[in-house]
Amino acid sequence: MNNLLIHKAHIKEEKAVGEDGVFMSEGYAVFDLLYDKEFQDAWDKLYENCAWATVFQKRTFVTSWYQIYSKIYLPLIIYRVGGGRLTGILTLTKSTRGLITGAGAAQAEYQVWLTSSDDGGGFIKQALSLIRKRYPKDRVQLKYIPGKAYVAWAKTDSYWSKRCFLRAFRQPLILADEEKLLAELRKKNRREKINRLKRLGELEFKRIKDCSEFTSIFDELALQFDFRKEAMFNRSFFRDDSYRKDFLVSLFKNNLLHVTVLKVNGEVIASNVGAVGKGSVHLQGINSHAPSYARYSPGILHFLMLGRLLSEEGILVFDLTPGADAYKDALATDYAEAYQIDVVSRAEKLEMISALTLVGKAKATALRLGVKPEKIKGLKYDYLLFKERLEGFKKLGLGTVLSNGYRLFKGGLKEQVYLLDETMCANSAGSAEVIKCCSLNDLLAYAPASQDTTRWDFLKEAMRKLENGEQSYTWCREGRLIACAWYNVSKEANMNTPLLKMTHWQSESKDDFMIFGSSMLATLKCNQLYISIDKNNILRKVENFPLLRSKGIYQ
Structure with missing residues (x-):
């Protein structure tokens, strides 16, 4: 291991820097590490022994993402060696916009460093110091950090507390309890919807384990997912990201995905493609339903059936992931806590605090007035939709808008x-x-x-x-x-x-x-x-x- 690190840390192309046994690799040099058998074994061992590791830090997940997305993201790995063994690793990526995030970017639901023991934040502070020296103008964001990881240093350290903006988020979970999930499915309204679906034809809930079967239905799942995201949020994930499908198929081949579908007469009406590892399935990848079947609530039925299956398979947690979605709170049987850390300048941190304070006050006022949280969230998208309409008017020109009058808009x-x-x-x-x-x-x-x-x-x-x-x-x-x-x-x-x-x-x-x-x-x-x-x-x-x-x- 020592020979490997000395060799890798000082090749010119890598632009590596190191202090006290902490090293950084970037670009093509990262792949030398990824394909080194000794480094692979050390990473795998560190992953298994780290109490807060998630599947998104697993070597095969990170390697797949680096291989597929390296054309548009710069791979970065920071690692620490002590006593001849790997004792810390942080996998990152840098976008063309200058944002540095965990490897996987938005497709890695949890972004966190791994260490062989709780070192009081020693390794992550060293890693961030290297990043800031190498890229002093770029922002570092780790979203989300599992609650088991030690993050107090971001508030207590005299240096980092001024440069880290730490936020906590609720993490909704469905714990594997077959009896409770079965009771949910037996509730009158859900039982009626299941029976109505059965009257339409053969109702089948199925886990997909064969890659050829997964690829055969992939485009339909992605289509349902994109349609809903575009209709609700004006965002397209698969249509705007030509690498996304290859990445998920790669994860499936590496046994990192748990895929289930709900079908009526062979037609997929709901699905979930979630990352799986460390005793959890995470709501990250694809979750979809066919809008024509919305009156039967196929998405909710599918989640409950999935929770029951996970219980049978011995997977203890279905992680609904942080996010202010009403359906998550309706389904959650427990909650954990997750964090986000933004490493910014002092001035940027003050701006973020001010903005968050204003938003918090506005939400509190709205709640006191009886406005529900989901309605508050909807106002944001109403505003964005208004802006898009306004852009349409600008393209038409003032004369056309005035000649057609208000009726043009209505x-x-x-x-x-x-x-x-x-x-x-x-x-x-x-x-x-x-x-x-x-x-x-x-x-x-x-x-x-x-x-x-x-x-x-x-x-x-x-x-x-x-x-x-x-x-x-x-x-x-x-x-x-x-x-x-x-x-x-x-x-x-x-x-x-x-x-x-x-x-x-x-x-x-x-x-x-x-x-x-x-x-x-x-x-x-x-x-x-x-x-x-x-x-x-x-x-x-x-x-x-x-x-x-x-x-x-x-x-």
């Missing part, structure tokens, strides 16, 4: 309903193959033109409609969403002529409209249908199509 013209029948569409090339029902992929292909609804608004409304039982009918061409119309099955089931509500149309072609109409007639197996339109930008595109017979407001 979708203002009086609703028009058009009748399409087989005769009118007889010469079009439409077919049922053109149309897809409830396709999340198609909905995510929405790309607004200048006066269209913002992408966030469109997806937010689409998710709401799907969760309320409405069906989307979409037409995509060359990866672009051309048409989207909605059919309210429960509301229109008894009507002789189906009524579709069109919320998106992106073509100036009358022939395209006829193709869509003909395809819908074939899809719904009917002779005629109504299409309702109440959006200005769509009405302007179709109002001069001579083959459409306006029927006024549909009664």
Whole structure:
């Protein structure tokens, strides 16, 4: 071990520095360490013996992440040697934005150093000193740190207390108690939902252990996950990160993922892909559900079934991870504490304290006024959504906004309903193959033109409609969403002529409209249908199509 460290610590390309047996490797030099058998064995032993280690510090997790993400993140490893053995390690990464975090970045739910014993914060302080000397202008953030790790030094040390901003977070847990979880599943409302799902077909809860089976369903799980995240938070994880799938598949191959699905007639309606290790499964990776089944609460049912399975498998903890999500508190049977440390300048720490104090006072005032926590969280996203709409107005220009007036924002013209029948569409090339029902992929292909609804608004409304039982009918061409119309099955089931509500149309072609109409007639197996339109930008595109017979407001 000593020969290895002396050799690695001083090669020029590594730009390594060291003091008192603490060394730093970065860039390509990190991979020399990762592939050294002696270092691997020492790391594995340190991981197993560290009381606060999580799967996110396991060598195979870190190695997989470094291998896949090294093109866009700089790998950093700081390690300590004493008495000829590895006694401390901290795996980090540096983004192009200059933020230094634990290896794995946001995909490592817990970011913490490992030591062979509780050294009162000695190793982490040495490691941070090296980082600040090497990258004095960059911010270091460790989010989250398990509660068992010693963090008091960040408040008591005369030097670091001025430069570390330490925060505590509640960590909701489901403890493995099969009887309690079974009792939850037997509650009347959950039992009724399970029975309703069984009436739809074969209901199956299953753990996926075969890699080929995992990869065969991966894209569907990622699609459900991304759709919900984009609709709720305007964030895409898999569509914006081409490395994410390869990373999770690599973790699966290394037995670091616990994957379960809930299916009806072979269709995945809920899933969880969580990191597993040290007696816990963590809610980090993918958790999804099909929005069309939302009224059955498949996500909650799946979590409870998963908790029961973990109990059977001897896994003691299902870690719901820190975060102010109402469903986590509803499911949690216990809580732990986790921390976040930001290493910043003195001035930045004062700014962070001031900002957090203001936010805390605002939340306390809102709670006193009876505003629920989830509503407070929702206000943040309402503000962000307003900003996105405002950006849309800026692109239109002041003249266009004023000429269209307030109705442009509200979708203002009086609703028009058009009748399409087989005769009118007889010469079009439409077919049922053109149309897809409830396709999340198609909905995510929405790309607004200048006066269209913002992408966030469109997806937010689409998710709401799907969760309320409405069906989307979409037409995509060359990866672009051309048409989207909605059919309210429960509301229109008894009507002789189906009524579709069109919320998106992106073509100036009358022939395209006829193709869509003909395809819908074939899809719904009917002779005629109504299409309702109440959006200005769509009405302007179709109002001069001579083959459409306006029927006024549909009664």
